Each structure stands twice: as structure tokens, then as C-alpha cells.
Amino acid sequence: MATIYDVASRAGVSPATVSRVFNGTSVSQEKADAVRRAASELAFTPNRAARNLRLQSSEVIALVIPDIENPYFTEMARGVEDVASEAGYSVVLCNSDSQVDKEAAYLRIAMAEHMSGVIIATADGTSDLDGIVATGRPVVAVDRATAYDIDGVVMANREAGSSAAKVLLDAGHRRIAYIGGPEHIDTAVERAAGWRAVLTAAHPDLDLDELERFSTFRVDGGRDAMQELLALPEPPDAVVAGNNLIGVGAIQVLSEQGLTPPRIGVAVIGSLPFTTLSPTAVTVVRLPARQMGVSAARMLFERIGGDRRPPRTVVLSGEVLPARVAHR
Amino acid sequence: MATIYDVASRAGVSPATVSRVFNGTSVSQEKADAVRRAASELAFTPNRAARNLRLQSSEVIALVIPDIENPYFTEMARGVEDVASEAGYSVVLCNSDSQVDKEAAYLRIAMAEHMSGVIIATADGTSDLDGIVATGRPVVAVDRATAYDIDGVVMANREAGSSAAKVLLDAGHRRIAYIGGPEHIDTAVERAAGWRAVLTAAHPDLDLDELERFSTFRVDGGRDAMQELLALPEPPDAVVAGNNLIGVGAIQVLSEQGLTPPRIGVAVIGSLPFTTLSPTAVTVVRLPARQMGVSAARMLFERIGGDRRPPRTVVLSGEVLPARVAHR
DNA sequence: GCGTGGCGTGAAATCGATTTCACCGGCGCT
DNA sequence: AGCGCCGGTGAAATCGATTTCACGCCACGC
Helix, strand or coil, rough: CCCCCHHHHHCCCCHHHHHHHHCCCCCCCCHHHHHHHHHHHCCCCCCCCHHHHHCCEEEEEEEEEECCHHHHHHHHHHHHHHHHCCCEEEEEEEEEECHHHHHHHHHHHHCCEEEEEEEEECCCCCCCHHHHHHHHHEEEEEEECCCCCCEEEECHHHHHHHHHHHHHHCCCCEEEEECCCCCCCCHHHHHHHHHHHHHHHCCCCCCCCHHHHEECHHHHHHHHHHHHCCCCCCCCCCEEECCCCHHHHHHHHHHCCCCCCHCCEEEEECCCCCCCCCCCCEEEEECCCCHHHHHHHHHHHHHCCCCCCCCCEEEEEEEEECCCCCCC | CCCCHHHHHCCCCCCHHHHHHHHCCCCCCHHHHHHHHHHCCCCCCCCCHHHHHHCEEEEEEEEEECCCHHHHHHHHHHHHHHHHHHHHCCCEECCCCCCCCHHHHHHHHHHHCCEEEECCCCCCCCCCHHHHHCCCCCEECCCCCCCCEEEEEEEEHHHHHHHHHHHHHHHHCEEEEECCCCCCCCHHHHHHHHHHHHHHHHHHHHHHHHHHEEECCHHHHHHHHHHHHHHHCCCCCCCEEEHHHHHHHHHHHHCCCCCCCHCCCCEEECCCCCCCCCCCCCEECCCCCHHHHHHHHHHHHHEEECCCCCEEEEEEEEEEEEECCCCC
16 A cells, blocks of 8 residues: 555655645646656555544544334435545445434444444434534434424424325225334334324314324334234224334234235335335325435535534435325 | 654653564663553554555455345355454455446555455456456455456355255255346356256256246346246246345245245245244355355455465355245 | 736645554562 | 572553644745
């Protein structure tokens, strides 16, 4: 690995001049040419560790997500990655596995590595961002709100919950259950609130507590909750799944019981990119995950670029794709 | 951010001693205690950029994959991540998007950042690992073979192709088509070879060229190829999907045409973690992606730890999960 | 003709951790 | 008593890029 000194001596200039050539300050044309020639002959790549040390920052951002195996987050990661790589940054993908301590460990690393910024979907409401925020490095929250005064990009969760419920109501369903994520995650709570508001208005007589399940945002969670709901004395005639994986689990259970979706109403909040169902059998409130990643990354780079405006929160709306097959 | 000098002066010792406390060389008990106390009071975290510069290596590995949105690769990433984080390393996930030039850019970064090693599922057979391999840093190839003499972890692809074909044959199918990935990717070619060998032996009269499609390893690829196959004068009565996403695409098309899987034989090489089909309707050759990531990471860390044995290639076998519903 | 300004350049300081080198004191051995 | 060795310690060099500072030089204006 050639260093800046090797390039300098080959080009007959000082290391300072070499640095200036690559960092765009004034250098005479002839020396600049000589430096560039020497650099390419030696296949010179600046040593990033040295650069990072001197600049106290690195062209790396951290993306912390709670579940690397959830397509929703990988779609988001894809959006972040696209923006970052265009800006010449690389992305360290950190899987917190919904554990606050793993998350904290990654945030410490981000600080120690002088990463330029962090995009984080917090593990839960108790996530500790004190350290990172105190360093002044930009942090953008995605998907989930935080207790900090920082930029954010979230989905219109309450709206998604109510849209999903409304589509099912309009299709003639009445006992519409809801399976959501953990109660300590705001997205789960808000989506449930949307569902609840719509149902309370339409059918004040329903016992919604019985029809509401807080579960995990995973396939198993959806399965378990769906099984419980089906075992009720009076089972639901439709169900809203609080995220994509819960939807998968719920539909799996329904299929196994011979209740393939057009036979029971199903609305899922989030896309089902790898479903093998006919895409028309289930109502989907598509959440623009990739767009969320793109927006978050753009905001982050604005901050890295020196933007000092007050923090903003961008809210992205889902798109309702109603089942085309009539329910029931 | 406190530095080693701050800690040193607070503890009344030299920076060298502080470093020794954290790097395990001999320091008297009392000074070590003083250093530790000072470090914790100042919330000292060693500056990684400085450390990396001095040590010419960083506790970071790169994981380069061709498609971050494919659950197969994220499952693998999960395995890598688990091993890495246990070893105190972080993982930079690099999405090459199957493009050799993006891949090359990431490899350059890996070198410039002095990353400790690279695990790579190459974009295609022409991937250029010269640079990285020349640095002597460990590189482990996953999923796909390379032209280099390096460690590798691959699936038993040919075997997976023939197992899939065999299950369908045994279920009574005859015109068994194959939809694979691009011809320039070895996994696609080998899986196809397995299928072809089994079918040639069983039904030498079949025109296999007509029943074989090289496509992309994506949902769209599976859809397009399946549509072509169904449009044949004499359509297949079963199909082997060369990877998970092709399987999803093929099954989607079949469902749309009213040919839901038990009605036509389907075998998929790779798991369908988010399928909503009853898991018994389709034959799956489960590929242990997580295990592949774990093995690759372990091999990488052995190399990082100084292992100088000749390169090895680990082959992992798929697990056949036959459809439990009789085909046809 | 002389000061002023600005441009191009190199020497040297800097970032923060690790590690070599040299030194000190104490202990054991002859 | 004298020698050698060893454990503990600090001063200083080192990693490689950036950046400040200072200097030389030329052009311009008064």
C-alpha cells in the first residue's frame, strides 16, 4: 500500500502538495499532473485510518436496525445504502436484535470509530441515545419515534391502522381483530389505536380488548396470536396484522385451518414481498420502507453537510391496496 | 471524548502504562487500579482511528453480498454477524447488487480501512479479488466459488438440484422443468446440472433444453420463466426453482393461473421463510444459510488469528423437506 | 521604488494509540 | 561483593494523512 510520502517523492513534491491535489486546494497544473501520474502508477489509495484520525470523522454511517431478517428493514437498508454509496459513504449495518444492550454496544462503536452519523430504528422506547446525541454527531430516527429532539422519519402508523380497519369494515366485516407488536414499541401502539378508533366508531358494542393482541413483530408472534383468536368462543371474521411478519404468521395459520384469505378478511400493515399468495386476496397497506431509508439518509447527509435547522420529522403515508377478491 | 493522555494524567501515570493496562501486559496492581478508575470516571473509550492507524488493522470485517433484499443472504448475514459480534468485531454489510464494479469499490474500501477480513458472495464469475488477496488479508468466499485459492463455504448445489428433481420424479412427475439463475453464476449452473443428470437418467427421451430456463435469481425472473414454461405447446407438469426468489415468482404465477402447488409439482432450492402457503404443499430443499455464514465467519477468524493451513472449502448439504401433500 | 496582497510550496505539528528502547531498582546467584 | 536478569515504567518514535505556519516570489497600486 503506497503512502502519500511515496507518491510525494516519486512526483518530486512534498506530501502536503499531494494532499492538496486530492483535496482540491490550489496547486500548479504541472505539479498536480505529476502527482496524479505518480499516484496512479503506485495505485495510491489514501489510508483511511490516518485520514479518520486527523479529521476526527470517517466516511461511514451506522444503520442500526432491530431485525436484519425482516424484509421491511432490509428494504429500508437498501434505500439508505443507495443514498450513502452515491455520496461516497459506506454503511455499517448493525443488527440490534431488539436488544437495548446490543444496540448500546453498536452506538459506542459508532462513536469510537468517529462515524459521521447514525440512522437508527430503536430497539424499544428505552433506547439510550444520550452518548451519541451528546457528541453532536447527527442521528436520524427511523420507523420509531424517540424521546430525543432529533430528526426522524416515521410511517403514518395510526392512519395505517385505521385504513386497514376501514377496508375490512367496508367489505362487510364486523368482528375485526388486531394483532400488533410489543406494547413498548410506539409503532405497535399507534397502529392499534387507529384500528381501535375506527372500530369503536363503527361498532361501539364490540369488546375490543378481547380482539386485540400484542405480540412480537415476528412470524411466530403472528401465528400464536392468530391461534388464540381462532380459539375464542366467538372468533373474529377478519384480522388486521400489525406488520408484515405478523401477517405472514397469521395467514399461515389461517391457511392451515382451511381459512385461506378470501374466506376471512385479512389486512396487513406492510408489504409481503415474498408471499406466494395471489396478491389480490389480502388487503395490504404498503409502507414505503425504501423511501423511508432514502429520506432518512438524505436528512442525515444534510446534517453532515452542516445543516443547523431545527430537527424535523417526516411522516410517510402507506398506500392502501385493497384485496380485489371480495372478502367472504 | 477522553483520550489516553487524559486518563494517564488523571491516574498519575504515563500513556504507555494506560495502554498496557488495556492490552494486558505487566503493570503493577496499584497503577492498574488507578488507571481503571480514571478510565471509568472519564468514560474513556479508545479512539479506534488512532488504534487502527497504529495497528494497521481494524476490528471490522466486510461482508459483500449481491442482494441485500434476498432473505437467503440476510439469513447468512445474521450468522456472520452473530459470530463477529461475539468476537468483538463489527460487520460492514456491502450490497454489490450483483455489479462487479460496485463490488470492486467496496473491496477497495475494505483495504483502505484496513479491515481485518472479507467474506464475499461474488457478484459473478468475473469478480476481481486480486487486490484484496494480494494484501494478504483473509478472504472467505461464500455461496459461490471463485477462481482464487482461498477458503470457501458453499452449498452442495449439484446435489440440491438432483434431490429436488428426484422428489418430483418419485411423486410421479415426468416433464419436470428447471428455472435457474444466470448462466455466469456457478451455483445456478451446478444446480441445473443436478436436475439434468437425474432427468436424463430417468427420461432420456425428454427435450431438456426446452424445459430449462436460465433467468435471474429474483422474483421477476421466476415469474417470467414460469410464464414461458406454461406457454409451451406441452407445458411441464412440475418445476424445480433454482433459488428461493425464483420459487416465489413461479408459485405466484401458478397461483394466478389456478395451478396452486399441490396441483402441479413444485420443488424449491432454498427456504421460503415468508411464504404464506401451507408449508406442506411445496417441496423445499432447505439450504443452511445461517450455518454458511457461521462457518465462513469462523474460518475467517481462524485466519485472522494466524491460521496458516492451506485453504479449505466447506460444503454444506441441503435438507430435503418433501411436500407432504401428494402432488397431483 | 516600495509596500501590500496573494499564490504556491514545504517543513513541521497534529490527531491518539501502541510499542520500542532505555533506565531503574531489586533480587538471586556465584 | 559483584554481576546479571527481570519486572515495571516513562520518553519518544511511529502509523499516514491533513493543515497551519512561514517563506519566497510575483504582480499590482500608489
